[in-house]
Amino acid sequence: MSVVELDKVSRWFGNVVAVNDVTMRLDTGVTGLLGPNGAGKSTLINMMAGFLAPSAGTVTLDGRPLYRDPEIYREVGLVPEREEMYDAVSGWNFVLANAKLHQLPDPESAARQAIATVEMADAQDRDIRTYSKGMKQRIKMATAIVHEPTVLLLDEPFNGMDPRQRMHLMELLHELGDQGRTILFSSHILEEVEQIAARIEVMVSGRHAASGDFREIRRLMTQRPHQYTIRSSDDRALASVMIAEPCTSGVELSVDPDGGSAVQVQATDYSAFVHALPRLASRHGIRLLEVHPADESLESVFSYLVSR
Template sequence: MTAISTQSTAGAPATATSTLDLAGVSRWYGNVVAVNDVTMRLGPGVTGLLGPNGAGKTTLLHMMAGFLSPSRGTVTLDGAPTWRNPAVYRQLGLVSEREAVHTFLSAYEFVLASAKLHQLPDPEAAARRAIELVEMEDAQNRRIGTYSKGMRQRTRVAAALVHDPQVLLLDEPFNGMDPRQRLHMMALLHRLGDTGRTILFSSHILEEVEQVSGTVQVMVAGRLAASGDYRTIRRLMTNRPHVFAVRSTDDRALAVALMAEASVSGVELGRTGLTVKAGDYGAFTRALPRIALRHGIRVRQLLPEDESLESVFSYLVEA
């Protein structure tokens, strides 16, 4: 499988200080290959990590966090290896998918313990700031054992943020959160990304990724299948016709005219307008205004119908 990439270093925030680099990374367990020859660079901003179950997402995150060694290749944070290098945790925060919290502690005690482990100069103040970031002030003194799953998740995010890391890795961070909590967490990730932090989060809910980040890394069967802005990835899929919804002042006449256009592979006339399949996205969108003008037709609507993250993801998984 050849990965589709649209990544560019242009436009990176000037405040960026940390970059995660994976070069030819593989990880296997006996005869089972979990991650196969992955190369990627993660810079400032928010990136979504996608893939079906068993695609290798968690293994990849654990190698980035220094919990696993690559069987082959290198994982580095600002040029330093993440494996067997505790110093990277000064710049890196991790929220794993599997919960590991002491339920007899309060949220404040749990986050404070994390601040002390990082040897912060004022751990109490750092713990309070992190708890405020995730909106857990009202429940911070209750035992974690009394929390809902969403509250426990926010507590874990606070513990990962307490030392103000430049890199944040999140494995299914929205699990258990109600709609309001998810919206708040999405806004928080946006703010952190806008300040130059490097954030990678995995999610199996495509709508979450679409709302938080247009930039994705897609894993399929242990390999990196696509990398970059998912809309641009879709336009690079030359083997899949692009589907457009078109409405005009004369749909029937426009349908006849479009069938003679070389970039159009199919036209379907329906009650609400036309469904047009085009083999070349750019050629069709350039040709449509000329054709409409030539025939005295006004185009009222032109919408790509398969540029959602769900469509792109389904195409990549099926490939």
């Protein structure tokens, strides 16, 4: 069992703080690193891979610092987000070169097995420049697993994959996790994480926002206050009846410069609100013309977690 630990880790680039005082522990199984673009996920993964030194704090694998330790690199596999690759090299030679760099006893056999695992055998002799984005992701995955690492770090691994490729990779990650490997993969898509990882780490603006069981954190996301913009046949009447509902904590009637209006509602109980709104509108003869959430971006969801 391999354990990756981060203790009060920060990383800054000049005046920009990319990661700020993060403490977390990765054990065996699959962990999802969730956060909007720019949250610091890639910086965190590069430090876990030993390619980037923390500006403060420590990053260790089984108690040993990861930065610039070639022996530890043999225990780590990395799929970077960046697409730059050796385009004039075939997929086979790319994976084989990585097997040889790890000084495997039978690099050809290891390369063949890794390529077969990611279902790239049919395209292994083609130059990487001819690959689609999804194929490049899969050949990068082959290089990451060719030496059978105990720790696997994947930065947005599903980018560019079609539905069948995504399903295959999800099944592979489940299988590797069940084998006792420590796997971390990053994503800004909630549904990807939900299908694979029982445990997640949430990053927002370089900060560690939440950690733990996916279902518990998802419940917090669902129960957070929701902002809605509603347009109806009588916004003033709708605002007056909604303000008395216990499921709302704030109701405001806004008027557009062109004379149009809308009702801005903050709902503290999502389930009660979605049932109360059509019931009240029907009772008072109000037609609902438009209802849409005003703060359903991942950024707003994660920012709520940070504020708790």
